[in-house]
Amino acid sequence: MTLSRIRGDWAPIIPKLVESPAPVHDPAFDFTCVTNRNLILDICAVNASKPVNFDLARALVHELNVRVHEGLARFFPNPAEFMHILATTNAVVSGSWLLAFLLSPESWQPKDLDVFVPRGPPGQVIEHYLQLMGYVCTRSFDGISAMYIGDENAMQRVSYVNTWTNDALGVSVDIAISVTDFAVDVIRGFHSTIVMNMLSASHIIIMFPDLTLRNVGYAVPSMTPAVRAKYTDRGFDLVSSNDHLDGPCGLACPSLVRSAFHPKTTVIAPIDSRFLTLRPAVTPLAKYWSAPVSCVNPKCINNVFVKMGGKPVED
Numbered sequence: 001m002t003l004s005r006i007r008g009d010w011a012p013i014i015p016k017l018v019e020s021p022a023p024v025h026d027p028a029f030d031f032t033c034v035t036n037r038n039l040i041l042d043i044c045a046v047n048a049s050k051p052v053n054f055d056l057a058r059a060l061v062h063e064l065n066v067r068v069h070e071g072l073a074r075f076f077p078n079p080a081e082f083m084h085i086l087a088t089t090n091a092v093v094s095g096s097w098l099l100a101f102l103l104s105p106e107s108w109q110p111k112d113l114d115v116f117v118p119r120g121p122p123g124q125v126i127e128h129y130l131q132l133m134g135y136v137c138t139r140s141f142d143g144i145s146a147m148y149i150g151d152e153n154a155m156q157r158v159s160y161v162n163t164w165t166n167d168a169l170g171v172s173v174d175i176a177i178s179v180t181d182f183a184v185d186v187i188r189g190f191h192s193t194i195v196m197n198m199l200s201a202s203h204i205i206i207m208f209p210d211l212t213l214r215n216v217g218y219a220v221p222s223m224t225p226a227v228r229a230k231y232t233d234r235g236f237d238l239v240s241s242n243d244h245l246d247g248p249c250g251l252a253c254p255s256l257v258r259s260a261f262h263p264k265t266t267v268i269a270p271i272d273s274r275f276l277t278l279r280p281a282v283t284p285l286a287k288y289w290s291a292p293v294s295c296v297n298p299k300c301i302n303n304v305f306v307k308m309g310g311k312p313v314e315d
């Protein structure tokens, strides 16, 4: 009934919305002991191997897909339906819920979901869907995004944030609307690299995998104490510079230019086996990012001094 109502109201915008059951665990594989973090890394490793073991790749991706649906079931009775909405709108899930999913699904379970949406009709589509799912808009921030983003420039990337609450489920969903056509433009402006991760309809993207998967993040100096405490209390190490590194930065360099097309700078794991060899639509070719702090490591070639003509310090 829900889908038919959406089709009726938003037929011009959602032409391909289809009914789809939630996926179930494949009985042929037992990944019970594999953490979400390792499952994602295994998918990347299998995908990068030659020749690719497609049976194993599909099994790993399917397991990740099942876990994503299980995680989202707290917010939506039919997570597959919500994933269709993400696909239709090019919106992404990010923030604490995704970080918890990536790193510690047992010990930390946020009750709020952050969804980042391109400007224009996609926001209306998602908020209409939330209404149909029993959510009520309980808070509205017009152009105020300090709760997500820690510096003045980045705050300009969000046009508004609405909080939708579902008392029956005991959860809430924040809808943040980008000022551009891409949700990634908001996420690469976050207060720290620890939350620069995305779940799209087709992929999980970790924008700073070397740091995030070790519970380390580069943070803007202006990060508020409350936000900083939220993450440090959960075991994350937030640093505002890389001067602690003893040696070249390598893939941990904050000034390293990253994109979906720069190998090893970003983890991109498909959650749908149809996308095993395809790039996610939410990170187009033209989008690049680096950390919100600059490299000050004298042993790194990305150091500002080195870039101006100096030589990196050698041991």
Ligand SMILES: [Zn+2]
Residues within 6 Å of the ligand: 248, 249, 250, 253, 254, 255, 295, 296, 297, 300, 301, 302, 303
């Ligand atoms: Zn560096």
